[in-house]
Amino acid sequence: MPYRSSPVGRSCAPIWDPTDQLLYLLLRRVARGAAFTAAIASSVSCLEEPLPPDTHGEPPFEPLLCVQHGALPLAGLALELDSLELGRAPYGNNRVATIAGTPCAGAERPEECSAKRATLIAQALESDVCNGDQWGNCFGRPYIITTTGDDVELAAVSGPELHAILGDIDTPAEAALVLGLHVPESGCDTTEKAPVYRLVRQGVEVRTLQSTGVCPTVTSSVVQLVARDGTLSEVSSEVVGIDPLFCFAEPGRRPAGLVASAHRPASTELGRFFQGAAALEAASVRAFEMIGRELHALGAPAALQRKAREAVDDEVDHSWRMARLAERFAATAYVPSVCDTPLRDRFALALDNAVEGCVRETFAALLATYQAAHALDAEVLQAFARISRDETRHASLAWQLQAWLEAELLPAQRERVHAAQRAAVQALRDELAKEADPELRRVAGLPDARTALLLHDGLRRALWEREPASA
Numbered sequence: 001m002p003y004r005s006s007p008v009g010r011s012c013a014p015i016w017d018p019t020d021q022l023l024y025l026l027l028r029r030v031a032r033g034a035a036f037t038a039a040i041a042s043s044v045s046c047l048e049e050p051l052p053p054d055t056h057g058e059p060p061f062e063p064l065l066c067v068q069h070g071a072l073p074l075a076g077l078a079l080e081l082d083s084l085e086l087g088r089a090p091y092g093n094n095r096v097a098t099i100a101g102t103p104c105a106g107a108e109r110p111e112e113c114s115a116k117r118a119t120l121i122a123q124a125l126e127s128d129v130c131n132g133d134q135w136g137n138c139f140g141r142p143y144i145i146t147t148t149g150d151d152v153e154l155a156a157v158s159g160p161e162l163h164a165i166l167g168d169i170d171t172p173a174e175a176a177l178v179l180g181l182h183v184p185e186s187g188c189d190t191t192e193k194a195p196v197y198r199l200v201r202q203g204v205e206v207r208t209l210q211s212t213g214v215c216p217t218v219t220s221s222v223v224q225l226v227a228r229d230g231t232l233s234e235v236s237s238e239v240v241g242i243d244p245l246f247c248f249a250e251p252g253r254r255p256a257g258l259v260a261s262a263h264r265p266a267s268t269e270l271g272r273f274f275q276g277a278a279a280l281e282a283a284s285v286r287a288f289e290m291i292g293r294e295l296h297a298l299g300a301p302a303a304l305q306r307k308a309r310e311a312v313d314d315e316v317d318h319s320w321r322m323a324r325l326a327e328r329f330a331a332t333a334y335v336p337s338v339c340d341t342p343l344r345d346r347f348a349l350a351l352d353n354a355v356e357g358c359v360r361e362t363f364a365a366l367l368a369t370y371q372a373a374h375a376l377d378a379e380v381l382q383a384f385a386r387i388s389r390d391e392t393r394h395a396s397l398a399w400q401l402q403a404w405l406e407a408e409l410l411p412a413q414r415e416r417v418h419a420a421q422r423a424a425v426q427a428l429r430d431e432l433a434k435e436a437d438p439e440l441r442r443v444a445g446l447p448d449a450r451t452a453l454l455l456h457d458g459l460r461r462a463l464w465e466r467e468p469a470s471a
Ligand SMILES: [Fe+2]
Pocket: 252, 281, 284, 314, 315, 318, 387, 391
């Protein structure tokens, strides 16, 4: 559960500056206007779109073995080695390595062996970059390090090379290593994501949960065959969840480096909504941590840096509140993976802020304001009352940031920032066209699609169509 401990206690309340207060009044006016217009319209006609069919459920599969938490039984590899490890970086914030045996266990000079191993790991990690795959995931290249006595070897890993080391692939442990080359998320880092194995005549079948995409995140149960010669082929793939959490659940500030995270979507709309909201709030924590570091590096005014620090605390609190509601509606909250990315320069930060702050987080503030007035569930209402106030300050920070960042951009750069913002406004409008579940609207106070578009129109007229830096 994200940030299970508790909401963050502050020694003093955040300061509301005049821009915060102006935005607060503007958002309340837009929210009231949209609700009023929608009420008039609904008395004339009523459009309800059917929900897509439920795609959840898992086909039966009998697990025979699960390799636990990065430790592989060396016996399963049938090798004359002290250890063999498959590493990969970055994975979220951490290097991950699957290790069989004990490194340097048979070395006569174990300290030298360990030092050499550490040097080779550092060397392997150096060559890793946060390359995006076709889904935008960023995982480094895999590598293998073996130790035998005092010898330490680094292998530039490919499928054939691993096959040459392992010989025929006919045990689950060997299959796990082959799979690790191709599927970065195949490690047993949570029970739900743990791969399961089945020995078959042609080799080893492995089933994993794999998630792709961000908007929406599609999670599939994939069965792959690791053949004896080390080749990998897909046997079957079944979608077990389509999660639009970063599309509409709660628009908000998404960090650079956000990647799809395998998880089990809840079985109800309410559960999925709060599960998604908790994940996005947790992602926003990382977004503001990063912005704080970038503002410090850019020498931003102290007030902006302070607001970014306060926003981190706010997002922790929001994540905690949403996770608690997710649990109440029988969903398991999780923290999405965020790859480390380098600090951005002024222009890159301005581009990101225009989209994630001036558009998405500003709309999130408006939406939360609407929900705080319409949610029928007392706990939900209380949560969004708090979130709407915080998000309004975050939105205000986004617009203040934009003004400060743009002051030193070239005219062509400013135009690119504004173009990105206009595109984000349109993209958000497209997302809002999807109708929310009636129970979700009732309990969580979400607007129907028509009202959501009215909210969008209101904000566009009041804020987005104005010169961005003038807000
Ligand atoms: Fe938030």
